[in-house]
Amino acid sequence: xxxxxxxxxxxxxxxxxxxxxxxxxxxxxxxxxxxxxxxxxxxxxxxxxxxxxxxxxxxxxxxxxxxxxxxxxxxxxxxxxxxxxxxxxxxxxxxxxxxxxxxxxxxxxxxxxxxxxxxxxxxxxxxxxxxxxx
Amino acid sequence: xxxxxxxxxxxxxxxxxxxxxxxxxxxxxxxxxxxxxxxxxxxxxxxxxxxxxxxxxxxxxxxxxxxxxxxxxxxxxxxxxxxxxxxxxxxxxxxxxxxxxxxxxxxxxxxxxxxxxxxxxxxxxxxxxxxxxxxxxxxxxxxxxxxxxxxxxxxxxxxxxxxxxxxxxxxxxxxxxxxxxxxxxxxxxxxxxxxxxxxxxxxxxxxxxxxxxxxxxxxxxxxxxxxxxxxxxxxxxxxxxxxxxxxxxxxxxxxxxxxxxxxxxxxxxxxxxxxxxxxxxxxxxxxxxxxxxxxxxxxxxxxxxxxxxxxxxxxxxxxxxxxxxxxxxxxxxxxxxxxxxxxxxxxxxxxxxxxxxxxxxxxxxxxxxxxxxxxxxxxxxxxxxxxxxxxxxxxxxxxxxxxxxxxxxxxxxxxxxxxxxxxxxxxxxxxxxxxxxxxxxxxxxxxxxxxxxxxxxxxxxxxxxxxxxxxxxxxxxxxxxxxxxxxxxxxxxxxxxxxxxxxxxxxxxxxxxxxxxxxxxxxxxxxxxxxxxxxxxxxxxxxxxxxxxxxxxxxxxxxxxxxxxxxxxxxxxxxxxxxxxxxxxxxxxxxx
Numbered sequence: 001x002x003x004x005x006x007x008x009x010x011x012x013x014x015x016x017x018x019x020x021x022x023x024x025x026x027x028x029x030x031x032x033x034x035x036x037x038x039x040x041x042x043x044x045x046x047x048x049x050x051x052x053x054x055x056x057x058x059x060x061x062x063x064x065x066x067x068x069x070x071x072x073x074x075x076x077x078x079x080x081x082x083x084x085x086x087x088x089x090x091x092x093x094x095x096x097x098x099x100x101x102x103x104x105x106x107x108x109x110x111x112x113x114x115x116x117x118x119x120x121x122x123x124x125x126x127x128x129x130x131x132x133x134x
Numbered sequence: 135x136x137x138x139x140x141x142x143x144x145x146x147x148x149x150x151x152x153x154x155x156x157x158x159x160x161x162x163x164x165x166x167x168x169x170x171x172x173x174x175x176x177x178x179x180x181x182x183x184x185x186x187x188x189x190x191x192x193x194x195x196x197x198x199x200x201x202x203x204x205x206x207x208x209x210x211x212x213x214x215x216x217x218x219x220x221x222x223x224x225x226x227x228x229x230x231x232x233x234x235x236x237x238x239x240x241x242x243x244x245x246x247x248x249x250x251x252x253x254x255x256x257x258x259x260x261x262x263x264x265x266x267x268x269x270x271x272x273x274x275x276x277x278x279x280x281x282x283x284x285x286x287x288x289x290x291x292x293x294x295x296x297x298x299x300x301x302x303x304x305x306x307x308x309x310x311x312x313x314x315x316x317x318x319x320x321x322x323x324x325x326x327x328x329x330x331x332x333x334x335x336x337x338x339x340x341x342x343x344x345x346x347x348x349x350x351x352x353x354x355x356x357x358x359x360x361x362x363x364x365x366x367x368x369x370x371x372x373x374x375x376x377x378x379x380x381x382x383x384x385x386x387x388x389x390x391x392x393x394x395x396x397x398x399x400x401x402x403x404x405x406x407x408x409x410x411x412x413x414x415x416x417x418x419x420x421x422x423x424x425x426x427x428x429x430x431x432x433x434x435x436x437x438x439x440x441x442x443x444x445x446x447x448x449x450x451x452x453x454x455x456x457x458x459x460x461x462x463x464x465x466x467x468x469x470x471x472x473x474x475x476x477x478x479x480x481x482x483x484x485x486x487x488x489x490x491x492x493x494x495x496x497x498x499x500x501x502x503x504x505x506x507x508x509x510x511x512x513x514x515x516x517x518x519x520x521x522x523x524x525x526x527x528x529x530x531x532x533x534x535x536x537x538x539x540x541x542x543x544x545x546x547x548x549x550x551x552x553x554x555x556x557x558x559x560x561x562x563x564x565x566x567x568x569x570x571x572x573x574x575x576x577x578x579x580x581x582x583x584x585x586x587x588x589x590x591x592x593x594x595x596x597x598x599x600x601x602x603x604x605x606x607x608x609x610x611x612x613x614x615x616x617x618x619x620x621x622x623x624x625x626x627x628x629x630x631x632x633x634x635x636x637x638x639x640x641x642x643x644x645x646x647x648x649x650x651x652x653x654x655x656x657x658x659x660x661x662x663x664x665x666x667x668x669x670x671x672x673x674x675x676x677x678x679x680x681x682x683x684x685x686x687x688x689x690x691x692x693x694x695x696x697x698x699x700x701x702x703x704x705x706x707x708x709x710x711x712x713x714x715x716x717x718x719x720x721x722x723x724x725x726x
Contacts, residue, residue, distance in 0.1 A: 002386070003385075003386065003387035004269075004386045004387050004388055004394065005387060005394065005395045006394055006395040007273045007276075007277045007394055007395075009394070010264075010269060010270065010273050010394060011270075011273075013264060013386075014264050014265060014267070014270065017261045017262075017264050017265040018265045020261070020265070037253070037254075037256075039253055041252075041335070041336055041339040041340055041371070042332075042335060042339060042369075042371050042372075043332070043336075045371070070256045070259075071256055071257075071258070072252075072253050072254060072255060072256055072257065072340065073251070073252040073253050073254075073255075073257050073336060073337075073339050073340015073341060074252050074253055074336040074339065074340050074494055075252070075253030076249065076252070076253065076336075076493045076494035076495060076496075077176070077491070077493050078492050078493040078494060079490070079491050079492040079493055080176055080493075085253070097176045098176075116136075116171050117136045117138070117171060117173040117190075118173060119141070119173055119174040119175070120174070120175070120176065121138065121173060121175040121176060122175065122176040122177075123138070123140075123175055123176065123177075123178045123188070125178065125180075125243070125244060125510065126243075126244030126245065126246050126495075126496070127244060127245045127246070128245075128246055128250060129245075129246065129247055129250050129460055129464065
């Protein structure tokens with residue numbers, strides 16, 4: 001792996017990684033690539049998030065949908081675990097709670113394929129440090 | 135187009151199910167069911183103004199909607215594209231309607247600084263962290279600031295320790311810098327032990343790089359080249375992710391020798407704790423890391439003078455560290471505008487207990503308990519009545535209705551008889567017995583006391599025994615006086631923070647729920663029905679038909695009576711299991 005040896009190195013690396021992420025988000029495959037994040041902290045895993053993540057990966061492949069499935073930390077909605085964030089190309093991410101295998105099916109068939117939202121969305125109820133410019 | 139209807143408990147109670155039905159019916163009638171979808175969502179958190187209906191994609195936010203409004207929403211908004219003005223939220227100060235939820239003050243209730251990357255990045259991929267500014271603060275500090283300047287920035291930010299004590303972080307660093315030594319240490323306290331608290335675990339699991347980066351900054355500021363994370367072995371996932379993160383940071387050269395070409399060396403090792411509560415106390419933590427017994431020692435000397443292996447050591451908590459990179463990136467003056475006069479920034483709380491939205495939240499200091507419980511937490515479960523909220527874990531206290539509008543910060547919580555603690559927040563309702571709650575926390579401290587000093591070892595044990603006697607209905611009013619005196623003695627004479635705060639649950643419940651104690655000792659009653667020894671199962675002769683079902687289910691044969699005649703329970707045999715009451719089909723058995 002490349003070593004980061006100076007401030008300039010870090011800035012270049014950051015810029016290239018941001019580009020890479022942006023490409024993943026808005027790049028060439030913008031029409032087809034779906035991003036899915038599964039909350040996999042202790043709370044999520046205890047509620048069965050691992051199974052959900054596997055199922056997503058398998059089913060998306062079976063149904064030939066180009067998607068990136070990654071894990072992430074706790075989103076804070078412990079009452080509604082397992083929680084999953086789905087980001088369709090060029091759209092705001094949506095978080096679904098109480099996800100089970102049946103719900104995964106519904107999310108794939110309705111939301112990912114047709115853009116129809118399904119029951120169980122958790123609305124965003126916080127501000128990020130980027131929104132906050134006091 | 136989507137119509138989102140809140141399906142949180144609060145909104146459901148005010149007919150959001152019927153709203154969904156009505157909206158759907160209207161759409162079907164107008165043949166719009168294919169173009170517009172009605173979807174039920176989780177709690178918006180704005181239960182006070184529920185039921186909520188949100189329209190996508192334009193983000194229109196309707197409040198206090200009734201089923202009768204469904205037709206209007208469809209005809210006006212969906213078909214004609216005109217907002218239904220009288221259902222919009224009115225800003226309480228400007229009295230103006232706000233249609234886009236993004237401009238509502240309510241969304242600013244939570245602000246994620248420490249949790250900024252939790253649930254956003256993949257914690258096992260350093261690239262995602264770097265793309266979201268990880269290690270940029272370290273680069274800034276190493277490249278542009280002297281240790282003195284960096285510490286001054288920390289002092290200016292007003293950040294106080296998030297582990298509970300609330301000691302100013304910058305000041306702590308300044309003291310550690312002023313002590314000269316050939317080797318100094320930076321320690322991250324990840325020994326989270328309060329029952330119900332899991333903020334530190336979530337941060338380490340969701341964003342380990344923020345902690346690593348802040349420890350390196352800390353090392354540069356005080357002149358330490360070694361960092362240690364003291365983490366409990368019962369957090370295996372946090373340990374694994376932290377190890378992965380440290381490895382990746384080393385591969386990039388962000389830990390190790392000559393970081394970013396500045397000549398600064400820093401590396402981090404892990405030390406595992408066995409999960410003793412007292413090891414959250416810094417001196418006990420340091421002894422545990424040295425391989426000694428996890429027992430506290432008298433301060434001074436403070437760890438900043440003589441800590442790990444006798445060298446100057448700076449100990450900070452996980453959440454404190456998670457705030458630090460943002461402070462350097464956005465500046466002390468950004469950070470110190472958030473929060474209250476003496477408590478700056480935000481605090482993460484683990485909401486638990488009888489609350490609808492159990493979870494992890496982060497709010498600016500100065501938010502009230504009411505906002506946290508009712509607007510973010512979604513209110514009390516099953517529509518029950520709020521009784522108390524416990525903050526600060528076993529060292530804290532119970533706050534009641536009258537404290538709900540107190541802005542949360544370090545000083546206000548202490549003034550109300552509790553403390554910030556690490557951020558566990560357990561909500562209790564009318565079914566919780568406050569004497570039993572006090573007994574529960576004492577049971578915890580009795581088990582966790584290290585036993586070194588007698589006030590804590592013996593005093594807490596006696597305190598627990600006394601509470602147990604009261605719960606069993608054998609207490610007297612004199613016992614309450616003794617309880618209070620003993621508590622004050624333990625507080626005054628214990629060696630470390632554990633003993634000095636362990637009577638707090640007793641004192642705060644005595645203060646706020648004295649009537650419940652009186653009921654226990656005087657009337658021999660437990661209003662919440664928790665203390666089994668104070669309960670009595672009784673059979674009502676008028677309703678009892680003599681079916682014998684209760685007598686057959688009773689495991690100890692306490693119920694006697696003729697077939698088709700009224701039955702009675704022998705109170706001296708009854709073990710209060712409640713099986714008879716469950717079995718009775720005629721509601722003839724009640725509990726008193």
